[in-house]
Amino acid sequence: MASRRSFLVGAAGVVLLPFDAARATPEALAELIKQVTGGREVRQGKIKLDAPPLIENGNTVPLTISVESPMTDADYVKTIHLFNEKNPQPHVFTATLMPRNGRAQVGTRIKLADTQKIVAIAETNSGELWTASAEVIVTIAACIEDVN
């Protein structure tokens, strides 16, 4: 459940926060990002993470990740990762792309166990890393009870 405090913070208008590397992120997320990036520089820009700032049901959160890229043999996005901060596991998905995709964009639906930050990282064939993040406020969390 979203705590009263986080709801109030959200209601105060903090709905979409820019990624700030200096902000304390839960260890598992930081550790996984380190594993994926191998300590290389991760820059902002070029990648866009479209997620609703407020979602009623955390069981289905639609989102789209798109990366600016010509998607040619010489310059293309090879992977897009999505991570989260407060689900039981930090990894959400990893998509593998190739020049054949024409457009570096992936859409899916995810579960969020709480109001939290989600982080997308894209890697190009030349090893450049781009990141974007979004804060999603969840009013009914996923994974808390058996709905069957």
Add this chain to the structure above:
Amino acid sequence: MANALINAPKTAKRGDTIEIKALILHPMETGFRPGTNGRMIPRNIIEHFSARWNGEEIFAMTFSPAIAANPFVSFFTVAKESGKIDFLWTGDEDFRVTESVAITVT
């Protein structure tokens, strides 16, 4: 049994970038939820999704339990030649479902 639904154009012009959407019925049980008896419901998820155009891989994705039930994926690809697009989902409990659609490229 599992049901898959693919949304892709039936025809496309050569060189066009087309969008493909794939949806499959699956509970995506995370393994982190207690059932009505108080015990954890064992994990049962789809772990991998891939698409092949006439045998050539055009897209792949690895899922975690955080993917919503009835996984939906949309992606783009460039239409090169007529043929068949094959989709494959694999996961826990020997889950394996294939689906294919035909496409005509002019």
